[in-house]
Amino acid sequence: MGWTSRRESKQRRIAQIARYLEGKLVRPDAIVPLLETLLQPGDRVVLEGDNQKQADFLSRALVQVDPQRVHDLHLLIPSISRPEHLTLFERGIARRVDFSFAGPQSLRMAQLLEDGVLEIGAIYTYIELYARMFVDLTPDIALLCAQQADRDGNLYTGANTEDTPTLIEAAAFRHGVVLVQVNEIVAELPRVDIPGSWVDLVVRADRPFALEPLFTRDPREIGELEVLMGMMVIRGIYERHGVTALNHGIGFATAAIELLLPTYGETLGLRRRICRHWALNPHPTLIPAIESGWVDSVHSFGGEVGMEDYVRARPDVFFTGADGSLRSNRLLCQLAGQYGVDLFIGSTLQMDADGNSSTVTLGRLAGFGGAPNMGHDPKGRRHSSPPWLSLITAEAPIVRGRKLVVQLVETFQRGGVPSLVDSLDAVEVARHSGMPIAPVMIYGEDLSHVVSEEGIAYLYKAQGAEERRAALAAIAGATPIGRRADAQRTASLRARGIVAYPEDLGVRRTEARRSLLAARSIEDLVEWSGGLYRPPARFRSW
């Protein structure tokens, strides 16, 4: 037995498909026979499957291979978004999957799991899956997408670089075969995002790779509850703790915060004192704050459809190459969001009395995406910053600071369904699907603050689990958990600053109007951007 079996296996595979190639370039009409020859049963295949972009020419081709020749593949798909991703299992081409997010396909995922059509290795956050690709889940084959390639296989991934550099590194340096679909093959790239020596095969796709505008929120859908919660966050958290570096999870409440900075934040004199450095996708709702001089830097996980020209025109703010276009990077932005910022804030649809939150509901298998990586207190952090230190409550020779981890939760959902519940649906889902543990998005023990439309619970100040539950009940509105709040206990918590209602923060509920938002429509955002922001068709009403 030699020591070069992986390298030799790769050389054999490439030799077997030589007839479909011209140098590194694959004849597009030969993609299905090439995949049938290249792939072996049981191969571990990473399929790009990123959050925003999808290598859909390759997935649409893969679903056409003969299951007699290619079967029982073990797929690694960070984000299961395309219908054909799941057709692969129904056809027996794939058998096992490790993934992070399945939002658009969560219903079908749950059904296929129930019917025994697919097996799940595990469900991860994005960077945990990538971590495993360098340990025990190294891909044999990588099926990826890029904007452009030259004939040497150098790649331009541009604004939508996302996960490609990470996935390709795991495959290329363990002798996996790397096949990349591109929108165009050109003589000269605007810049080289990935060197050609990492790339084995390039194919020009039948159409540009699929791309979803996942981070665009129409300001028209922001209501007064979100405005009130946003005002409380700016006053009671960002100002109080001096938060200059942060990450916003996606949602209407966080979009409201972004749109309140140039208005409400300005009246408080907070420009240049908070919210200067962001780990954030190019949210259109951040445009007014950028234009008003609030923002020094934004590093992005991926791109956002329609924001390309605006980003090009603001290279002092965004990470751009010498060519002028955005360079995103999921792995590095997740790292920035984990260790490099002092605050994470996100929204949840369901939370229990201890502050554990989950988006999982019965009948849907959605996974985690990236939020848990930002939404926890990283115990490996060693560097201090004023906000991190401001969460220390003990006096002792050995103490540590804490990351601000904030959850926004409206007490009720549409239809009068309480968001604050005694038992998360996730507990029942775990039991029903045979998961080893309940899939929790953010753990209550990591939470430093909870914000409802009633007020803020400064959980980091509470002593012990029982006091934390009392603080949460004090802002839990008319939910069953809220009804258990004892009026005297709540008054005492308010006096000690563990709970704050709007009046305790100097926030007037009657000011919580949509007119306080810097932009109230997509058209307003376009105007703020001087016409540089070009919203995708579905967001345009003109």
Place this chain on the structure above:
Amino acid sequence: MEQLKFSYPARQTLSRRVHVGVVGSGDLEVLMEPSPDGQAHVSVTTSVAGFAAVWQHVLDRFFSRFDGAAAIEINDAGATPGVVLLRLEQAAEALRE
């Protein structure tokens, strides 16, 4: 449509009338004026029937912090309990100013 009525003890008198909100989808309007008999009375007209218990809870919560002798009229078009409490608190805030 459903009509619900509730009463609560009160201590403070009201000096004026206030009106917040609109009867739009997912919203409600709250009209508050001084009560004639020193108690607080709430009359709810809602387009969504079957939530009497939830209305009770929301009002219990509001009145645990509000002791005005108010005659309150609520016209609701399917607002969530969070929005209802917000409008009631907005009305109370308007009274204080």
